[in-house]
Amino acid sequence: MDHFAYKEGKLSAEDVALETIALEVGTPVYVYSTATLKRHFQVFSEAFQGVHALVCFAVKANSNQAVLRTLAREGAGADVVSLGELTRALMAGIPGDRIVFSGVGKTPEEMHAALRAGIKQFNAESEAELEVLNLVAGEMGLTAPVSVRVNPDVDAKTHAKISTGKSENKFGIPWQRVDAVYARIKELEHLEAVGVDLHIGSQLTDLAPFREAFAKVVTLVKDLRAKGHDIRHIDLGGGLGIPYDPEQAAPPAPAEYGTMIREVLGDLDCGIILEPGRLIAGNAGVLVTRMLYEKKGVDRTFYILDAAMNDLGRPAMYDAYHAIVPVREAETDATLEADFVGPVCESSDTFAKARKTTPLKAGDLVAIKSAGAYGAVMSSTYNSRPLVPEVLVDDTRYAVVRKRQSLEELLSLDEVPTWLTGSG
Structure with missing residues (x-):
């Protein structure tokens, strides 16, 4: 459920007409719904009531400070993959002990910052990373809490570009190396193994791959504990899909996901960390x-x-599907097929092909739905197009939470060497 609906013929975010925002802020513009963000976080969290669970929002899905602060007030932790995301999470009021640091290429600078912040754990992705982290922690006189991200070699049955749990993907440590890696952590003075981590992909619409991967990790945890490792929790990652296309079956609900996890974990007596991103923010934005x-x-x-x-x-x-709807409710039942395209000089600049739509005319506004995750965060200035603004709605009020970048601001990032200006 989201809080975008037609009211008196105008598509609104909660109680603010999108047309009103477009007239004031201009287009294109991202619009987020506070009520939807809160509801999605609450529904997901409630699926794990009675379980020792920490829900860490995947900041890569939407890193706007206003979005993060909204979720922080609901009790969210954060899953970060860069120094920038770590800084955003801390600035939004998420405490360090509710932050996990993932990613395959952590730098010593990022490790220093994360240790200073007192994060809950590093999700380590390689043996080489562990050696560097041990050195950095040693320099600071600290012990780094570590969960090793294992690659369970499970096919998530999702798009090839967002699959992360197969042996051919760059993520995680091969299953065959896990025992040796945990043994090495025991030898390293400034590391402590506190958990196991995995993430098999994004936009999964079937629980079977999750069940297969989680079952393998439960067996692994039992084996590691038998070998003397104090494994306290499992980071199960994120990846549960959202409904983009109304013509397709809806993905499993968070409650079904929670039930499956309880069944797989059984009496393991292990805390869990979850990293939803798209599930929280995807349908909270257009x-x-x-x-x-x-x-x-x-x-x-x-x-x-x-x-x-x-x-x-x-x-x-x-080739992702996004529903596209008119901001003014259609006054006719007539439809046609059209390709919705943008002005960038690329054939791939296409939002939809042969999409059934009500007839539109120049000047009409449309909303591209399910754009709250991996939308603004992945935007660029290709074709020298400035970044577009973001707006957060809360009931009857709204605010610009990232202003539109001006052309002057974009161009000011360039610096011309003196030999091209005639002054050197």
């Missing part, structure tokens, strides 16, 4: 864009929008 032109092709109609692949890259990168 991208509002204005139609610039209708263009008739030989055998198709193109609706050219002022948003482009640099603003929302998922369709171009993953």
